[in-house]
Amino acid sequence: MVYDPPASSTAAQLRYLIDAVTEFIVLKDGEGRWLVANRAVIDTYELEGLDYIGMTDMELAAFRPHLIDAFRYNLKTDEQAWAHGKALTIYKSFELDGRLNTWEVVKTPSFTTQGARHQLVIVSRNITDRVEAEQELALKEQKYRLIAENMSDIVGTRRLDGTITYLSPSFEHQLGLALSEYIDRQIGSIIHPEDVRRLQRDLILPPENRELPTTRCRLRLASGTYRWFEISRSMTWFDDIEEYQIVFTCRDIQERVQYEQRLHRLAYEDALTGIPNRRQLLDDLGRRVQQESAFALLYLDIDHFKNINDRHGHDIGDALLTALANRLTEHLNIGDTVARIGGDEFVVVIADADHALAHAERLCHALQAPWHLENxxxxxxxxxxVALCPADSRRVHTLLNLADQALFNAKRQGRGCVCAYSDSRRT
Known part of the structure; x- marks a missing residue:
């Protein structure tokens, strides 16, 4: 047996339901007369105790004149909904309890089969909290965008495949490149080829396990030259697109890098000649020994250099040292290095140990050619x-001492010649 509640009971249940809803619910007929209003509407429009059923908005306004503006707005937007012919969403704001409230109102008209106005269902939702949250978010976004668009650092986002999704205007200011040419495209083309692989190594692990360290790379300018930038990156999950992207900032550190390079030159390069100094030579020899490389170490100086320096002055002496360093550099092969270790003493490291003596003879001959200095x-x-590694020793300082001994023997043999430590040891 199916229970069929009486009509009066069903009406009471429906009334209870619409009164429990916090949204405004109003039903009007085709002439604009109020037929149903829930408790939220009755309380807001102060209709308690007033027989509002069958009244229009303007008739109700006569009883509540302080709300006339709200009733007039209702009437105006009702007509807009009827003209629209289907559900119309509008927004209205008014002060309630000392606070400006915003409402989202959906007005849905219905018509008879002959096309005449039948009824208008109005549902209004208070969206004040949402609007205030959106306004606060928009204000924050505006501030962040203002910062991003006016800062000198480049700010951007990119997908894990390298596709750029956002670049700040500073991209154009810093690099001279058009934003439109790189949004939704790969940016790898402007990264120095030597830096691309290092940046890609950071993206091997799954996104949730990646820690992206601050790094450096060179970016290409519109002029074709490269500048050093410091790159800060973070892996970020974007809820709206449901994917990980990399948020990055690029800060121009060209001046810092140039300063560091100058410091490096001061620490590892000879100030007069520009070639490696003793410190860099020792580092280079240390690496070669650790790699178990076979090489030759040539220790040389300029015969009677003190006489030239004393007779013609230090300017000529410095010019001679510089010219000698240049001539040595010109005669180096791939893998060879030359360093000035003090005064007129130079060391040449020859990678081809088997032909080191022949190379030393050629250098000795080349250094006998005239020097054209200041007219x-x-x-x-x-x-x-000459000392050989590993034949003579595997220890760096020992090799230098052995080559120095061989140089001393070359001078005893009359100068302007080559002497190998192994040969002098046998004599």
């Missing part, structure tokens, strides 16, 4: 001592 011509010779 003068000078003739000098150089003595060269």
């Amino acid at each position: 003068q011509i000078f003739h000098t010779t150089s003595s060269i001592g």
